[in-house]
Amino acid sequence: MDKLFAAAQAALDALTALGAEKASVRVQDSETLELNALGGEFTLMRSLLDRELSLTAIRDGRRGTAKVNRLDADAIRRTAEDCMAVAASGESDPAWDLAPAPETGDFTSGTLKADPDRLFERSKELLDSIAKAYPHVIVEELITEHRLTREVYLNTAGSRFTDISGHYSVDLMFSGHAGEQATSFFGSTVTAPDLDQPFLELGTLAKDLQSAERSLDAETTQGTCMGDILVHPDLLMEFLEVAADLFCSDQALINGTSPWKDRLGEAVASPSLSVRAAPLDGRICGGDKYTGEGFLSRDYDWLKDGRLESFCLSLYGANRTGLPRALNEDFCPVMAPGDKTLEELIGSIRNGLLVGRFSGGEPSPNGDFSGVAKNSFRITGGKLGKAVNETMISGNLADMLKNVGGISAELVCSGGYVLPWVIFRDVLISGG
Numbered sequence: 001m002d003k004l005f006a007a008a009q010a011a012l013d014a015l016t017a018l019g020a021e022k023a024s025v026r027v028q029d030s031e032t033l034e035l036n037a038l039g040g041e042f043t044l045m046r047s048l049l050d051r052e053l054s055l056t057a058i059r060d061g062r063r064g065t066a067k068v069n070r071l072d073a074d075a076i077r078r079t080a081e082d083c084m085a086v087a088a089s090g091e092s093d094p095a096w097d098l099a100p101a102p103e104t105g106d107f108t109s110g111t112l113k114a115d116p117d118r119l120f121e122r123s124k125e126l127l128d129s130i131a132k133a134y135p136h137v138i139v140e141e142l143i144t145e146h147r148l149t150r151e152v153y154l155n156t157a158g159s160r161f162t163d164i165s166g167h168y169s170v171d172l173m174f175s176g177h178a179g180e181q182a183t184s185f186f187g188s189t190v191t192a193p194d195l196d197q198p199f200l201e202l203g204t205l206a207k208d209l210q211s212a213e214r215s216l217d218a219e220t221t222q223g224t225c226m227g228d229i230l231v232h233p234d235l236l237m238e239f240l241e242v243a244a245d246l247f248c249s250d251q252a253l254i255n256g257t258s259p260w261k262d263r264l265g266e267a268v269a270s271p272s273l274s275v276r277a278a279p280l281d282g283r284i285c286g287g288d289k290y291t292g293e294g295f296l297s298r299d300y301d302w303l304k305d306g307r308l309e310s311f312c313l314s315l316y317g318a319n320r321t322g323l324p325r326a327l328n329e330d331f332c333p334v335m336a337p338g339d340k341t342l343e344e345l346i347g348s349i350r351n352g353l354l355v356g357r358f359s360g361g362e363p364s365p366n367g368d369f370s371g372v373a374k375n376s377f378r379i380t381g382g383k384l385g386k387a388v389n390e391t392m393i394s395g396n397l398a399d400m401l402k403n404v405g406g407i408s409a410e411l412v413c414s415g416g417y418v419l420p421w422v423i424f425r426d427v428l429i430s431g432g
Contacts, residue, residue, distance in 0.1 A: 001162060004029060004152040007071040011055055012154050014080035020057035020087075022098045024155035024294060027071070028052045030147060033114040035123050037142040040131065042123075045116070055083040056292070061092035095319035099294030102158030107289040110166040110193040114146035118195050119168065126170070126199040136213045140185065141173040144199070149286070159294035167285040167415065168192050170199045176212040183215040183387075186356075186375060191285040191415025203414045204233065211356060211375055211387075218387035219378070224430040228352035228405055229393060230345055230379065233412040233419040235358055240275060240333050240419075243397055244302070246367055248310075250317030257365040259398050263308050264323065270404035271306040272338070278418075279330035285415040288330035297328035306402075334418040338407025342421050345406045347382040353429060354379055355393065367397035373429075394428040 004027045015023040029051045036044040053076065055066045064087030068079040123144045130137055146168050153161040169191040176183035190203030200206055231239065245252070247268075252258040260268050278299040279287025288297050293315045301309040310326055311317075318325035346354065353376050360371015373393050378385040405423035412419055 008152045008154045011076050015057045018084045022058040024056045026054045026153045028151045030149045032147045034145040040139050057083045061094045062087045062090040063096040103296045104160045107163045112166040134209045139174045143171040155294045161290045176216045178216050186212045215387040218389045221391040221431040227429045228349045229427045230354045230423050232356045237417045244312050248312040267306045268308045269306040269401040275303045276334045277331045278334040279332040283413045284332045287332045291329045300327040337409045342408045349379045352379045370394035392430045400424045
């Protein structure tokens with residue numbers, strides 16, 4: 001860490017010497033142990049080293065940023081000059097700022113020393129388990145790794161942070177095969193602080209592999225109807241991130257395009273929906289402990305019983321709009337469990353889909369969306385039926401969040417979120 005501190009201080013000194021009125025520096029060093037398998041056979045184990053120096057400077061209301069992957073004196077000097085040149089070429093905006101008072105913190109989390117032998121054992125165990133339990137699944141690619149990250153942050157207000165974190169991750173790409181039949185590719189990713197559990201028990205890996213096999217028997221959707229969709233936690237994560245961006249971000253609120261722009265403290269979603277932005281939750285791996293503006297991160301309620309408790313604004317966005325700043329910038333949504341099992345949720349749907357993935361263009365600023373339901377299954381009369389293909393789902397995200405039909409008691413911890421399965425009522429379902 002001494003080398004990172006020295007580089008950070010040298011960069012901060014260089015920026016102030018060049019005329020920066022306010023500046024921040026983040027230096028990150030990472031070591032990754034990576035294991036690869038292709039077609040079910042191990043092909044590669046390697047170590048990767050990376051570093052990054054990120055600079056931000058403000059002068060006369062103009063903000064500049066620059067990055068470099070070297071920490072020698074010449075690289076630091078040149079990058080500081082580039083950063084100030086970017087600032088000089090920008091438009092003046094008094095909203096640019098950094099945390100006004102110094103904050104400090106030293107953080108350590110996860111497993112800091114990689115165990116190559118145990119990583120190989122867990123990876124082989126996963127491949128062997130898939131071959132035994134899911135004979136119609138072919139593993140196209142498996143990447144497992146341990147990543148150790150060391151980071152130092154300094155700014156001109158006196159803020160000083162360090163963060164050392166280590167975690168394991170598994171990234172699995174696979175598809176179903178039976179004779180001449182084959183499914184599209186499935187992907188499943190999960191991060192964990194250690195290797196205490198078999199990979200197959202993490203996240204939704206087992207359910208996703210099962211879905212790949214069940215997708216071999218698919219049918220084409222006919223006609224158009226309004227129905228309910230039960231969404232996979234990965235897809236729920238996507239919906240929540242899109243909603244946060246469209247309705248609560250700097251751009252949406254500064255431009256005035258958000259349908260929630262005047263709704264802070266009001267009901268904007270179903271009363272059953274509560275979401276915390278919680279990078280500090282113990283089930284999250286590697287969530288930000290501090291922001292790029294120099295504030296300590298704190299978890300906060302985004303939606304509480306359907307009420308909008310906070311926008312997702314940076315300090316810049318807060319200064320531009322006059323609205324409160326969000327207490328972190330990493331989101332990491334966490335929800336409390338519901339009161340029904342996944343099977344009970346399926347049993348409550350008369351006509352609809354279980355939707356694993358969604359493929360579509362960017363939603364409109366008001367939340368209108370349309371696209372193809374992937375890795376999805378028909379639900380009729382409370383029974384999970386065949387996989388579907390050539391099936392579209394369409395709706396409005398803001399309206400959908402108001403129309404929650406159930407939340408599962410089961411929670412999925414992916415390392416980046418803690419989320420259930422959720423039913424959204426009255427979504428347009430149509431054949432392709």
